[in-house]
Amino acid sequence: MLDWVRKFRKPLFMVALFLVALLLYSYHLRHRERTTLFEKMVLTLTAPMQQGADYFVDTVAGWWQGYLWLVSASRENMLLKEENRRLRGRLQELEELKIANRRLQSLLQFRDAMELPALSAQVIAEDSSSWFRSVVINKGSADGIEEGMPVIVPEGVVGRVLRVAPYQSRVLLITDPSSALAALVQKNRARGVIRGQGGYLNMEFTLRQKDIQVGDLIVTSGTGGVYPKGISIGQVVRVERRSYGLFQSVTVVPSADFFRLEEVLVLRRSQP
Protein backbone atom coordinates (compact mmCIF):
# COMPACT_ATOMS: atom_id res chain seq x y z
CA MET A 1 0.00 0.00 0.00
CA LEU A 2 2.74 2.38 1.02
CA ASP A 3 4.65 1.51 -2.14
CA TRP A 4 1.57 2.23 -4.23
CA VAL A 5 1.12 5.61 -2.55
CA ARG A 6 4.80 6.35 -3.05
CA LYS A 7 4.61 5.33 -6.69
CA PHE A 8 1.59 7.50 -7.45
CA ARG A 9 2.32 10.29 -5.01
CA LYS A 10 2.43 12.99 -7.68
CA PRO A 11 -0.95 12.20 -9.29
CA LEU A 12 -2.47 11.67 -5.82
CA PHE A 13 -1.11 15.01 -4.67
CA MET A 14 -2.52 16.76 -7.73
CA VAL A 15 -5.94 15.12 -7.33
CA ALA A 16 -6.02 16.17 -3.67
CA LEU A 17 -5.02 19.73 -4.60
CA PHE A 18 -7.70 19.89 -7.33
CA LEU A 19 -10.33 18.64 -4.91
CA VAL A 20 -9.41 21.26 -2.33
CA ALA A 21 -9.44 24.01 -4.97
CA LEU A 22 -12.73 22.75 -6.43
CA LEU A 23 -14.37 22.64 -3.00
CA LEU A 24 -13.09 26.15 -2.31
CA TYR A 25 -14.44 27.42 -5.62
CA SER A 26 -17.84 25.76 -5.38
CA TYR A 27 -18.27 26.94 -1.78
CA HIS A 28 -17.49 30.52 -2.72
CA LEU A 29 -19.72 30.38 -5.78
CA ARG A 30 -22.64 29.65 -3.45
CA HIS A 31 -21.53 32.26 -0.90
CA ARG A 32 -20.26 34.84 -3.36
CA GLU A 33 -21.09 37.87 -1.27
CA ARG A 34 -19.08 36.88 1.74
CA THR A 35 -15.57 38.13 2.35
CA THR A 36 -13.34 35.52 3.98
CA LEU A 37 -10.75 36.25 6.62
CA PHE A 38 -8.02 35.43 4.10
CA GLU A 39 -9.38 37.98 1.62
CA LYS A 40 -9.79 40.62 4.33
CA MET A 41 -6.24 39.99 5.50
CA VAL A 42 -4.67 40.22 2.04
CA LEU A 43 -6.71 43.29 1.10
CA THR A 44 -5.86 45.03 4.38
CA LEU A 45 -2.16 44.25 4.03
CA THR A 46 -1.96 45.50 0.46
CA ALA A 47 -4.20 48.56 0.87
CA PRO A 48 -1.37 50.83 2.08
CA MET A 49 0.74 49.66 -0.86
CA GLN A 50 -1.88 50.70 -3.42
CA GLN A 51 -2.68 53.97 -1.67
CA GLY A 52 1.04 54.65 -1.21
CA ALA A 53 1.63 54.05 -4.91
CA ASP A 54 -1.11 56.56 -5.73
CA TYR A 55 0.47 59.11 -3.41
CA PHE A 56 3.93 58.42 -4.88
CA VAL A 57 2.73 59.09 -8.42
CA ASP A 58 1.05 62.33 -7.38
CA THR A 59 4.20 63.49 -5.62
CA VAL A 60 6.52 62.55 -8.47
CA ALA A 61 4.22 64.16 -11.03
CA GLY A 62 4.15 67.37 -8.98
CA TRP A 63 7.91 67.33 -8.57
CA TRP A 64 8.40 66.66 -12.28
CA GLN A 65 6.17 69.57 -13.24
CA GLY A 66 7.52 71.97 -10.67
CA TYR A 67 11.23 71.27 -10.80
CA LEU A 68 12.61 68.83 -13.34
CA TRP A 69 11.34 70.67 -16.39
CA LEU A 70 13.42 73.65 -15.45
CA VAL A 71 16.74 71.82 -15.10
CA SER A 72 17.49 71.75 -18.81
CA ALA A 73 16.44 75.35 -19.50
CA SER A 74 19.17 77.65 -20.75
CA ARG A 75 20.35 80.42 -18.47
CA GLU A 76 19.25 83.16 -20.83
CA ASN A 77 15.66 82.07 -21.08
CA MET A 78 15.41 80.64 -17.61
CA LEU A 79 13.31 83.34 -16.02
CA LEU A 80 10.89 83.60 -18.90
CA LYS A 81 10.59 79.85 -19.26
CA GLU A 82 10.17 79.45 -15.55
CA GLU A 83 7.41 81.98 -15.52
CA ASN A 84 5.81 80.47 -18.57
CA ARG A 85 5.92 76.94 -17.24
CA ARG A 86 4.82 77.94 -13.79
CA LEU A 87 1.81 79.65 -15.25
CA ARG A 88 1.16 76.76 -17.57
CA GLY A 89 1.44 74.32 -14.68
CA ARG A 90 -0.86 76.51 -12.61
CA LEU A 91 -3.30 76.67 -15.50
CA GLN A 92 -3.21 72.88 -15.85
CA GLU A 93 -3.68 72.54 -12.13
CA LEU A 94 -6.64 74.93 -12.25
CA GLU A 95 -8.07 73.12 -15.24
CA GLU A 96 -7.74 69.82 -13.39
CA LEU A 97 -9.32 71.38 -10.31
CA LYS A 98 -12.13 72.77 -12.43
CA ILE A 99 -12.84 69.38 -13.93
CA ALA A 100 -12.62 67.66 -10.54
CA ASN A 101 -14.88 70.34 -9.06
CA ARG A 102 -17.46 69.88 -11.82
CA ARG A 103 -17.34 66.12 -11.38
CA LEU A 104 -17.66 66.27 -7.59
CA GLN A 105 -20.39 68.88 -7.81
CA SER A 106 -22.48 66.70 -10.06
CA LEU A 107 -21.81 63.77 -7.74
CA LEU A 108 -22.89 65.88 -4.77
CA GLN A 109 -26.06 67.08 -6.50
CA PHE A 110 -26.83 63.54 -7.48
CA ARG A 111 -26.23 62.31 -3.94
CA ASP A 112 -28.55 64.98 -2.54
CA ALA A 113 -31.21 63.96 -5.06
CA MET A 114 -30.98 60.30 -4.06
CA GLU A 115 -33.41 59.15 -1.44
CA LEU A 116 -31.01 56.53 -0.08
CA PRO A 117 -28.02 57.61 1.99
CA ALA A 118 -24.90 57.48 -0.13
CA LEU A 119 -21.20 57.43 0.51
CA SER A 120 -18.71 58.75 -2.01
CA ALA A 121 -15.56 56.72 -2.70
CA GLN A 122 -12.57 56.83 -5.00
CA VAL A 123 -11.52 54.12 -7.41
CA ILE A 124 -7.94 53.15 -6.51
CA ALA A 125 -7.30 49.96 -8.49
CA GLU A 126 -8.70 47.60 -11.10
CA ASP A 127 -9.21 43.86 -11.38
CA SER A 128 -5.94 41.97 -11.63
CA SER A 129 -7.33 39.69 -14.35
CA SER A 130 -8.24 40.65 -17.90
CA TRP A 131 -11.22 38.30 -17.86
CA PHE A 132 -13.16 39.98 -15.08
CA ARG A 133 -14.47 43.49 -14.63
CA SER A 134 -14.15 44.87 -11.11
CA VAL A 135 -12.59 47.86 -9.36
CA VAL A 136 -11.27 48.56 -5.87
CA ILE A 137 -12.59 51.57 -3.95
CA ASN A 138 -11.01 53.28 -0.95
CA LYS A 139 -13.91 52.74 1.47
CA GLY A 140 -14.65 49.59 3.43
CA SER A 141 -16.47 48.11 6.39
CA ALA A 142 -15.02 50.81 8.66
CA ASP A 143 -17.08 53.32 6.63
CA GLY A 144 -20.22 51.19 6.82
CA ILE A 145 -19.94 49.44 3.48
CA GLU A 146 -21.38 45.94 3.20
CA GLU A 147 -21.38 43.26 0.52
CA GLY A 148 -24.16 43.66 -2.03
CA MET A 149 -24.54 47.43 -1.77
CA PRO A 150 -25.19 49.12 -5.14
CA VAL A 151 -22.55 51.45 -6.58
CA ILE A 152 -23.51 54.24 -8.98
CA VAL A 153 -22.30 57.44 -10.65
CA PRO A 154 -24.50 60.34 -11.84
CA GLU A 155 -24.55 58.80 -15.34
CA GLY A 156 -25.85 55.43 -14.18
CA VAL A 157 -25.28 52.09 -12.50
CA VAL A 158 -21.68 50.96 -11.92
CA GLY A 159 -22.06 47.65 -10.06
CA ARG A 160 -22.35 46.18 -6.60
CA VAL A 161 -19.96 45.62 -3.72
CA LEU A 162 -18.54 42.11 -3.85
CA ARG A 163 -15.83 42.02 -1.17
CA VAL A 164 -15.31 44.25 1.83
CA ALA A 165 -12.14 44.81 3.86
CA PRO A 166 -11.90 47.39 6.66
CA TYR A 167 -10.53 50.18 4.44
CA GLN A 168 -11.27 49.10 0.89
CA SER A 169 -13.84 47.16 -1.10
CA ARG A 170 -14.07 45.47 -4.44
CA VAL A 171 -16.95 46.35 -6.74
CA LEU A 172 -18.16 43.94 -9.43
CA LEU A 173 -19.01 46.04 -12.49
CA ILE A 174 -22.21 45.45 -14.44
CA THR A 175 -20.08 44.75 -17.52
CA ASP A 176 -18.67 41.56 -15.95
CA PRO A 177 -20.26 38.44 -17.48
CA SER A 178 -21.16 37.14 -14.02
CA SER A 179 -23.18 40.26 -13.29
CA ALA A 180 -26.94 40.32 -13.94
CA LEU A 181 -29.61 42.83 -12.95
CA ALA A 182 -33.31 43.26 -13.55
CA ALA A 183 -34.08 46.08 -15.99
CA LEU A 184 -36.87 47.98 -17.75
CA VAL A 185 -37.09 49.80 -21.06
CA GLN A 186 -37.98 53.28 -19.87
CA LYS A 187 -40.52 54.18 -22.57
CA ASN A 188 -42.69 51.04 -22.57
CA ARG A 189 -41.68 49.30 -19.31
CA ALA A 190 -40.69 46.09 -21.10
CA ARG A 191 -38.82 43.88 -18.68
CA GLY A 192 -35.58 41.99 -19.09
CA VAL A 193 -32.33 40.97 -17.47
CA ILE A 194 -29.16 42.92 -18.18
CA ARG A 195 -26.03 40.81 -18.35
CA GLY A 196 -22.46 42.03 -18.77
CA GLN A 197 -20.47 41.12 -21.86
CA GLY A 198 -17.10 42.67 -21.04
CA GLY A 199 -17.43 46.08 -22.69
CA TYR A 200 -21.15 46.23 -23.39
CA LEU A 201 -24.38 44.71 -22.02
CA ASN A 202 -27.02 42.31 -23.28
CA MET A 203 -30.67 42.55 -22.35
CA GLU A 204 -32.07 39.03 -22.13
CA PHE A 205 -35.56 37.60 -21.74
CA THR A 206 -37.30 40.57 -23.33
CA LEU A 207 -40.40 39.38 -25.20
CA ARG A 208 -40.01 39.75 -28.95
CA GLN A 209 -43.37 41.49 -29.41
CA LYS A 210 -42.22 44.41 -27.22
CA ASP A 211 -41.31 47.45 -29.28
CA ILE A 212 -37.69 48.32 -28.53
CA GLN A 213 -35.79 50.77 -30.71
CA VAL A 214 -32.18 51.87 -30.97
CA GLY A 215 -31.64 54.79 -28.58
CA ASP A 216 -34.15 53.63 -25.96
CA LEU A 217 -33.03 54.13 -22.38
CA ILE A 218 -32.74 51.11 -20.08
CA VAL A 219 -33.23 51.65 -16.35
CA THR A 220 -33.15 49.46 -13.25
CA SER A 221 -36.48 47.83 -12.42
CA GLY A 222 -35.99 47.84 -8.67
CA THR A 223 -36.71 44.12 -8.39
CA GLY A 224 -33.98 41.85 -7.10
CA GLY A 225 -33.32 43.88 -3.98
CA VAL A 226 -29.95 45.35 -4.93
CA TYR A 227 -30.48 48.43 -7.12
CA PRO A 228 -33.15 51.10 -6.50
CA LYS A 229 -35.71 51.60 -9.25
CA GLY A 230 -35.20 54.00 -12.15
CA ILE A 231 -31.41 54.37 -12.28
CA SER A 232 -30.03 54.58 -15.80
CA ILE A 233 -28.19 51.50 -17.04
CA GLY A 234 -27.54 52.33 -20.67
CA GLN A 235 -28.86 52.92 -24.14
CA VAL A 236 -29.97 50.40 -26.75
CA VAL A 237 -27.61 50.24 -29.74
CA ARG A 238 -28.82 47.10 -31.48
CA VAL A 239 -32.02 45.07 -31.55
CA GLU A 240 -32.19 41.64 -33.14
CA ARG A 241 -35.46 39.79 -33.67
CA ARG A 242 -35.26 36.36 -35.20
CA SER A 243 -38.17 34.79 -37.01
CA TYR A 244 -38.51 32.25 -34.21
CA GLY A 245 -38.15 32.23 -30.45
CA LEU A 246 -39.86 34.00 -27.58
CA PHE A 247 -37.31 36.69 -26.93
CA GLN A 248 -35.39 39.36 -28.79
CA SER A 249 -31.71 40.12 -28.40
CA VAL A 250 -30.94 43.67 -27.28
CA THR A 251 -27.43 45.14 -27.07
CA VAL A 252 -26.97 48.01 -24.63
CA VAL A 253 -24.07 50.41 -24.17
CA PRO A 254 -23.65 51.32 -20.47
CA SER A 255 -24.32 54.93 -19.42
CA ALA A 256 -21.36 54.97 -17.03
CA ASP A 257 -17.96 55.38 -18.63
CA PHE A 258 -16.00 52.47 -17.16
CA PHE A 259 -12.74 53.62 -18.72
CA ARG A 260 -12.84 56.87 -16.75
CA LEU A 261 -14.22 55.79 -13.42
CA GLU A 262 -12.78 57.97 -10.67
CA GLU A 263 -15.37 58.74 -8.01
CA VAL A 264 -18.42 56.62 -7.26
CA LEU A 265 -21.31 56.58 -4.82
CA VAL A 266 -22.11 53.56 -2.68
CA LEU A 267 -25.79 53.46 -1.76
CA ARG A 268 -26.37 52.37 1.79
CA ARG A 269 -29.44 50.39 2.72
CA SER A 270 -30.36 52.41 5.77
CA GLN A 271 -29.35 55.58 7.56
CA PRO A 272 -26.30 54.89 9.76
Place this chain on the structure above:
Amino acid sequence: MKGALLLLAFVLAAVLVQTWLFPLFWPLPWKPDLFLVLVVYLAFFGDFFRGALIGFALGCVMDVFGGNALGLHALVYPALFFLLRILLSGVNTETLFSFYYMVAVATCLEVFLLVFLRFFFGGQKGLWGLATLGLFPQTGLNLLGAFLMVRLLRVLRRGSGWRADLPGPRVDELGF
Protein backbone atom coordinates in the same frame (compact mmCIF):
# COMPACT_ATOMS: atom_id res chain seq x y z
CA MET B 1 14.77 32.27 2.55
CA LYS B 2 15.99 34.67 -0.11
CA GLY B 3 14.00 32.73 -2.70
CA ALA B 4 10.83 33.10 -0.60
CA LEU B 5 11.47 36.81 -0.16
CA LEU B 6 12.05 37.20 -3.88
CA LEU B 7 8.81 35.35 -4.57
CA LEU B 8 6.91 37.59 -2.14
CA ALA B 9 8.41 40.68 -3.73
CA PHE B 10 7.44 39.40 -7.17
CA VAL B 11 3.85 38.73 -6.04
CA LEU B 12 3.50 42.21 -4.52
CA ALA B 13 5.00 43.80 -7.63
CA ALA B 14 2.69 41.75 -9.88
CA VAL B 15 -0.36 42.83 -7.85
CA LEU B 16 0.69 46.45 -8.10
CA VAL B 17 1.42 46.25 -11.83
CA GLN B 18 -1.80 44.43 -12.69
CA THR B 19 -4.25 46.33 -10.49
CA TRP B 20 -2.80 49.79 -10.46
CA LEU B 21 0.22 50.61 -12.63
CA PHE B 22 -0.85 49.07 -15.90
CA PRO B 23 -4.41 50.50 -15.89
CA LEU B 24 -2.88 53.91 -15.19
CA PHE B 25 -1.17 54.03 -18.59
CA TRP B 26 -3.14 51.49 -20.60
CA PRO B 27 -6.77 52.34 -21.28
CA LEU B 28 -7.79 48.91 -22.57
CA PRO B 29 -9.06 46.21 -20.19
CA TRP B 30 -6.28 43.69 -20.87
CA LYS B 31 -3.24 43.49 -18.65
CA PRO B 32 -0.32 41.05 -18.43
CA ASP B 33 -0.91 38.06 -16.19
CA LEU B 34 2.42 37.97 -14.38
CA PHE B 35 1.21 35.20 -12.06
CA LEU B 36 0.69 32.99 -15.10
CA VAL B 37 4.23 33.75 -16.29
CA LEU B 38 5.48 32.71 -12.85
CA VAL B 39 3.47 29.48 -13.01
CA VAL B 40 5.08 28.70 -16.39
CA TYR B 41 8.49 29.47 -14.93
CA LEU B 42 7.79 27.12 -12.01
CA ALA B 43 6.58 24.41 -14.39
CA PHE B 44 9.87 24.73 -16.26
CA PHE B 45 12.31 24.89 -13.39
CA GLY B 46 10.55 24.38 -10.05
CA ASP B 47 10.16 21.34 -7.83
CA PHE B 48 6.90 19.45 -8.52
CA PHE B 49 5.27 19.64 -5.07
CA ARG B 50 6.52 23.09 -4.20
CA GLY B 51 5.58 24.41 -7.64
CA ALA B 52 2.03 23.06 -7.41
CA LEU B 53 1.55 24.52 -3.93
CA ILE B 54 2.96 27.88 -4.99
CA GLY B 55 0.61 27.77 -8.00
CA PHE B 56 -2.31 27.16 -5.64
CA ALA B 57 -1.22 30.02 -3.35
CA LEU B 58 -0.75 32.35 -6.33
CA GLY B 59 -4.25 31.44 -7.50
CA CYS B 60 -5.69 32.31 -4.08
CA VAL B 61 -3.95 35.70 -4.13
CA MET B 62 -5.13 36.31 -7.69
CA ASP B 63 -8.71 35.53 -6.59
CA VAL B 64 -8.51 38.21 -3.90
CA PHE B 65 -7.64 40.89 -6.44
CA GLY B 66 -9.62 39.62 -9.38
CA GLY B 67 -12.53 37.45 -10.36
CA ASN B 68 -15.75 36.90 -8.50
CA ALA B 69 -15.20 33.81 -6.37
CA LEU B 70 -12.27 32.62 -4.31
CA GLY B 71 -10.93 29.35 -5.71
CA LEU B 72 -11.21 29.86 -9.45
CA HIS B 73 -7.59 30.77 -10.13
CA ALA B 74 -6.58 28.51 -7.24
CA LEU B 75 -7.98 25.71 -9.40
CA VAL B 76 -6.70 27.00 -12.73
CA TYR B 77 -3.05 27.66 -11.83
CA PRO B 78 -2.24 24.21 -10.37
CA ALA B 79 -4.09 22.66 -13.35
CA LEU B 80 -1.92 24.71 -15.70
CA PHE B 81 1.18 23.75 -13.77
CA PHE B 82 0.27 20.08 -14.07
CA LEU B 83 -0.62 20.31 -17.79
CA LEU B 84 2.58 22.21 -18.55
CA ARG B 85 4.67 19.60 -16.73
CA ILE B 86 3.12 16.94 -18.96
CA LEU B 87 3.71 19.03 -22.10
CA LEU B 88 7.25 19.88 -21.07
CA SER B 89 8.21 16.23 -20.76
CA GLY B 90 8.13 16.07 -24.57
CA VAL B 91 9.64 19.45 -25.39
CA ASN B 92 13.20 20.70 -25.52
CA THR B 93 13.26 23.13 -22.62
CA GLU B 94 16.77 24.40 -23.04
CA THR B 95 15.97 27.36 -25.25
CA LEU B 96 14.50 30.74 -24.55
CA PHE B 97 11.99 30.22 -27.35
CA SER B 98 10.45 27.19 -25.63
CA PHE B 99 9.79 29.34 -22.52
CA TYR B 100 7.99 32.00 -24.55
CA TYR B 101 6.18 29.34 -26.52
CA MET B 102 4.91 27.78 -23.30
CA VAL B 103 3.76 31.18 -22.02
CA ALA B 104 1.63 31.52 -25.17
CA VAL B 105 0.31 27.95 -24.78
CA ALA B 106 -0.43 28.56 -21.09
CA THR B 107 -2.37 31.73 -21.95
CA CYS B 108 -4.62 29.79 -24.34
CA LEU B 109 -5.08 27.00 -21.80
CA GLU B 110 -5.85 29.49 -19.03
CA VAL B 111 -8.51 31.22 -21.12
CA PHE B 112 -10.09 27.89 -22.02
CA LEU B 113 -10.09 26.71 -18.38
CA LEU B 114 -11.47 30.00 -17.05
CA VAL B 115 -14.28 30.10 -19.59
CA PHE B 116 -15.10 26.44 -19.11
CA LEU B 117 -15.14 26.60 -15.30
CA ARG B 118 -17.15 29.81 -15.22
CA PHE B 119 -19.68 28.36 -17.64
CA PHE B 120 -19.80 24.88 -16.14
CA PHE B 121 -19.89 25.80 -12.44
CA GLY B 122 -21.10 29.39 -12.55
CA GLY B 123 -23.51 29.21 -15.49
CA GLN B 124 -21.99 32.40 -16.91
CA LYS B 125 -22.71 32.93 -20.58
CA GLY B 126 -21.19 35.25 -23.16
CA LEU B 127 -17.64 34.42 -22.17
CA TRP B 128 -16.47 32.90 -25.45
CA GLY B 129 -16.88 36.25 -27.24
CA LEU B 130 -14.89 38.01 -24.56
CA ALA B 131 -12.22 35.30 -24.66
CA THR B 132 -11.90 35.29 -28.45
CA LEU B 133 -11.63 39.07 -28.54
CA GLY B 134 -9.04 39.18 -25.78
CA LEU B 135 -6.91 36.14 -26.53
CA PHE B 136 -4.55 37.83 -28.96
CA PRO B 137 -3.79 40.98 -26.90
CA GLN B 138 -3.60 38.88 -23.74
CA THR B 139 -1.02 36.55 -25.29
CA GLY B 140 1.02 39.52 -26.47
CA LEU B 141 0.95 41.15 -23.03
CA ASN B 142 1.86 37.89 -21.30
CA LEU B 143 4.81 37.46 -23.66
CA LEU B 144 5.88 41.01 -22.84
CA GLY B 145 5.59 40.14 -19.13
CA ALA B 146 7.66 36.99 -19.70
CA PHE B 147 10.31 38.97 -21.59
CA LEU B 148 10.57 41.53 -18.78
CA MET B 149 10.72 38.78 -16.18
CA VAL B 150 13.61 37.14 -18.01
CA ARG B 151 15.40 40.49 -18.20
CA LEU B 152 14.83 41.01 -14.47
CA LEU B 153 16.19 37.54 -13.71
CA ARG B 154 19.24 38.32 -15.72
CA VAL B 155 19.84 41.52 -13.79
CA LEU B 156 19.34 39.71 -10.47
CA ARG B 157 21.67 36.92 -11.47
CA ARG B 158 24.39 39.40 -12.30
CA GLY B 159 24.07 40.85 -8.80
CA SER B 160 26.16 38.94 -6.31
CA GLY B 161 23.73 38.42 -3.39
CA TRP B 162 20.89 36.68 -5.16
CA ARG B 163 22.85 34.43 -7.49
CA ALA B 164 22.97 31.30 -5.34
CA ASP B 165 19.40 31.32 -4.03
CA LEU B 166 17.51 32.23 -7.14
CA PRO B 167 15.19 29.45 -8.18
CA GLY B 168 15.40 28.13 -11.69
CA PRO B 169 17.97 27.45 -14.35
CA ARG B 170 21.33 28.96 -15.04
CA VAL B 171 19.61 31.61 -17.13
CA ASP B 172 22.76 32.92 -18.79
CA GLU B 173 23.88 29.44 -19.78
CA LEU B 174 20.55 28.80 -21.50
CA GLY B 175 20.81 31.90 -23.61
CA PHE B 176 18.46 33.94 -21.45
